[in-house]
Each structure stands twice: as structure tokens, then as C-alpha cells.
Amino acid sequence: MKKYVAFFVAAAFLLGSPLLAVAGEYYGKQKVVYHVNYDDPKQQAAAMRNIQNHINAVGAENLDLRVVMHGAGVSLLKRANDDPDFQSKVINLKAQHVGFKVCNNTLVGKKIDYESDLFDVSKADIVPSGVAELAKLQAEGFVYIKP
Amino acid sequence: MSDRDDKLSEEMLNALVDGDFPPEEQAEMWARLRADDELTDRACEIRTLKDLVSIAHQDVPAPPEFAQVKRRGAAGSLAVAAAVLLFVVGAILGWQLREVPVGAGDRFVVLDPSGRGQAPLQQEHSDETRIVFHITSPDDVRAEELLDEIEGMLVQFQKEGRALRIEVVAHNEGLNLLRSHLSKHKRHIADLAARFPNLTFVACQNTINRIQVEQGVEVTLIPEAIRTESGVAHVVKRQAEGWAYIQG
Incomplete structure (x- = not known):
């Protein structure tokens, strides 16, 4: 039984040792795009939590991270206008160089004025099409994540 | 006998x-x-x-x-x-x-014999944008939004003369989109498929088999839908081929 236990301790050590290395070194540089097209506030808040955990693991300096919002997902930045919890989450992520990109098709289709209806959006944050942006970023080597 | x-x-x-x-x-x-x-x-x-x-x-x-x-x-x-x-x-x-098909009459159909929706060789169409959409939710509102977005993109690319290829893979509960008795978007899909040969709708055969066994119903698909053995394997294959992946 002793040898049996020793075998697993050794195996666990061998498998686990890379995790002990500095997180940034272990994961290297990453380009990631997060896709948000849903209105559910719980799901949106969870997505922002995921992103923060992702940054914690990889390091903001190693990440080029964008959030692409379109369709119902644009409501995330509407909520950030009214809901202090959403607002602080967005401010914190932006401080760590997360880009929040908004789909122009959605703005036009839903008659949303990004200056008054959405939290802290400038012209540079508007992309012509959310879907096309997701395709373009993936072609540029970004990894797609839908939380 | x-x-x-x-x-x-x-x-x-x-x-x-x-x-x-x-x-x-x-x-x-x-x-x-x-x-x-x-x-x-x-x-x-x-x-x-x-x-x-x-x-x-x-x-x-x-x-x-x-x-x-x-x-x-x-x-x-x-x-x-x-x-x-x-x-x-x-x-x-x-x-x-x-996952072996139980109903012998409903045979697996070879994906896309006419070549529609097949990944072209990279060097021939290096500037072609290729996107595979993976639909797993039965949400009709989201499906409608998605079809509108796809249509917008197809129209835009056509106007600009840029190459685009889109596949919509329906899997699990997302299969409703392509089931002839359940889809609320039959007309929209038929219209899009008729206008854009670079758009393909793909149904997961594993999902069809599972529904037939679990619910004892015959699954019939809208005529625009083709089949792939496994929806998951299909979207993985597309990503390996360099397609962009978007979850619906």
C-alpha cells in the first residue's frame, strides 16, 4: 500500500509542479476575445468575474483582452450606468487594459445613443459589426471564449 | 423466411x-x-x-x-x-x-456532396472569411437575432465583393432551429439559403438519434439542413481548419 501511495504522490507532484511556476511564465502571452450577446445580469456579472480571474492568472501585462458586445449583450454597459457594482467592475477591468467593444449594427438597430445610454463608450470602442469583429479577431490569433 | x-x-x-x-x-x-x-x-x-x-x-x-x-x-x-x-x-x-443509429431508415448522409459549405483550400481563398456558428440553445429570440446578424453580414460582404462562408451548426437543444415541426424560423432560413449559397445549415446526427431514442419521435429536418455525424466534432474540425467560431 505504501508504494501505491508513493506512486500517486509522485504522479501528483510531477503533474502539479508546472502550476507552482510563476503564473505569467506558465501561461505566456495571450490574446483573448470574450463574447457577450446575452442580457441576463447574472451571466454578465459572471463573465466579468471570469475575466478578472483570467487576468489574475495570466497577468494584465501578458494579456490583450477584448470584450465584444452585440445584440442583447450591449445591456452590460447600460447597467454600468445605473448599477454601481457593474460600474466598478467595468472601471476595474478597463484599468487593466480590457477593451469593451460595442457593435454599431446593434446601436443602430436598437436606437441606442452610446454617449448617453452606455457607460464610458468612446468612438474608438465602436466596431461596425460584433459578429464580424469576433471573426476578425480570431483570424488575428485571438482565442474565443463565451462565458 | x-x-x-x-x-x-x-x-x-x-x-x-x-x-x-x-x-x-x-x-x-x-x-x-x-x-x-x-x-x-x-x-x-x-x-x-x-x-x-x-x-x-x-x-x-x-x-x-x-x-x-x-x-x-x-x-x-x-x-x-x-x-x-x-x-x-x-x-x-x-x-x-x-450513438450508433438505431433507426436503420435514417442513414447518416455524407456531409455536403455538392461541396457547398466545405472548407476550401487555404491558398485558394486566403482572403475568405469563414465562420462557424454553434447553436446549442432553444432560445427563439436569440435565434432570430442570430439569423438577422448573419443576414446583415452576408449582405454586407456581398455588397463589398468580399468572400464569406458561414455554417450554422445546430446541436442539442439548438436542433429545434432545424426541425421542421418545431422551427419558428423556417421561412427566414429558406429565404436566406435560397439567396446565399455560401450559407449552410448543419444538423447534428447524434442529437437526432438521441431524441429519437429518448422521446420515441421521428425527427424530421427542414429541407435546407444537411447532417453531420457529430456537431461537436464538426465545429472542432472547422476551427482546426482556421474558421472563426461563434457560439449562438
Whole structure:
């Protein structure tokens, strides 16, 4: 039984040792795009939590991270206008160089004025099409994540 | 076919699957089998059953293997690892066998014989944008939004003369989109498919088989839908081919 236990301790050590290395070194540089097209506030808040955990693991300096919002997902930045919890989450992520990109098709289709209806959006944050942006970023080597 | 014939061929099929015949008789039997769809189906069933039975027995020897660890040390650990590996392989095999089509009439259709929606060679269309959408939710509002977005993109690319190829893969509950009795977007899909040959709708055959077994209903698809054996494998393949992936 002793040898049996020793075998697993050794195996666990061998498998686990890379995790002990500095997180940034272990994961290297990453380009990631997060896709948000849903209105559910719980799901949106969870997505922002995921992103923060992702940054914690990889390091903001190693990440080029964008959030692409379109369709119902644009409501995330509407909520950030009214809901202090959403607002602080967005401010914190932006401080760590997360880009929040908004789909122009959605703005036009839903008659949303990004200056008054959405939290802290400038012209540079508007992309012509959310879907096309997701395709373009993936072609540029970004990894797609839908939380 | 009389009872006696039936019984005889059942035994013969079993023996054939077991490899009990001498080579020349075996070759003759396989030839007969190929000529008869019903016989082929039954041979497949027997084979599936045998495999399932053998897989079911694979995890039984595991406890004695654990017991031997004490005596055999490192070799015992290796044996444990091998047993675990064998069990995992068995489980995977079993899982795949579970997906073997049950309704013989509803055969798997080779994906896209006309070449529509197939990934073209990279060097020929290096500037072509290719996107695979993966639909897994039955949400009709989101589906409508998605079809509108896809349409917008197709129109835009066509206007600008840029190459675009889109596949919509429906899987699990997302299959509703392509089921003729359940889809709320039949007209929209028919219209889009007629206007844009670079748009393909793909249904997951595994999902269809599962629904047919679990719910005992015949799944019929809208005419625009083609089938792929596994929706998941299909979107993975597309991503490996360099397509962009978007979850609906």
C-alpha cells in the first residue's frame, strides 16, 4: 500500500509542479476575445468575474483582452450606468487594459445613443459589426471564449 | 423466411462475427452479407452487443490488479495505470457505440456532396472569411437575432465583393432551429439559403438519434439542413481548419 501511495504522490507532484511556476511564465502571452450577446445580469456579472480571474492568472501585462458586445449583450454597459457594482467592475477591468467593444449594427438597430445610454463608450470602442469583429479577431490569433 | 432458416442465420451471423469460420467460408459469408442490407444490420447489432458486453467486463479485473500492487511494486503501479487507461478507452468506446443509429431508415448522409459549405483550400481563398456558428440553445429570440446578424453580414460582404462562408451548426437543444415541426424560423432560413449559397445549415446526427431514442419521435429536418455525424466534432474540425467560431 505504501508504494501505491508513493506512486500517486509522485504522479501528483510531477503533474502539479508546472502550476507552482510563476503564473505569467506558465501561461505566456495571450490574446483573448470574450463574447457577450446575452442580457441576463447574472451571466454578465459572471463573465466579468471570469475575466478578472483570467487576468489574475495570466497577468494584465501578458494579456490583450477584448470584450465584444452585440445584440442583447450591449445591456452590460447600460447597467454600468445605473448599477454601481457593474460600474466598478467595468472601471476595474478597463484599468487593466480590457477593451469593451460595442457593435454599431446593434446601436443602430436598437436606437441606442452610446454617449448617453452606455457607460464610458468612446468612438474608438465602436466596431461596425460584433459578429464580424469576433471573426476578425480570431483570424488575428485571438482565442474565443463565451462565458 | 422459415423459423429454422432464421435461427440458422442468427447462429451463423454470431459465428461470423466471432471469426469462427474457416477463411474461405468467411469470405463467402461476408459477400452474402454485403448483398443483403437486413443481414448487414443484424450483423452490426450483434457486433455492437458483443462489444458492449466485452466493455462491460473490462472493469471487472480491476480489483485484483489493485491487490497485486502490494506484491509487485512498480510493475503493479504500471498495471494499475494500464487498467485505468483500458477502462477510460472502454468508456469512450462504449459512449461512441451508444450513438450508433438505431433507426436503420435514417442513414447518416455524407456531409455536403455538392461541396457547398466545405472548407476550401487555404491558398485558394486566403482572403475568405469563414465562420462557424454553434447553436446549442432553444432560445427563439436569440435565434432570430442570430439569423438577422448573419443576414446583415452576408449582405454586407456581398455588397463589398468580399468572400464569406458561414455554417450554422445546430446541436442539442439548438436542433429545434432545424426541425421542421418545431422551427419558428423556417421561412427566414429558406429565404436566406435560397439567396446565399455560401450559407449552410448543419444538423447534428447524434442529437437526432438521441431524441429519437429518448422521446420515441421521428425527427424530421427542414429541407435546407444537411447532417453531420457529430456537431461537436464538426465545429472542432472547422476551427482546426482556421474558421472563426461563434457560439449562438
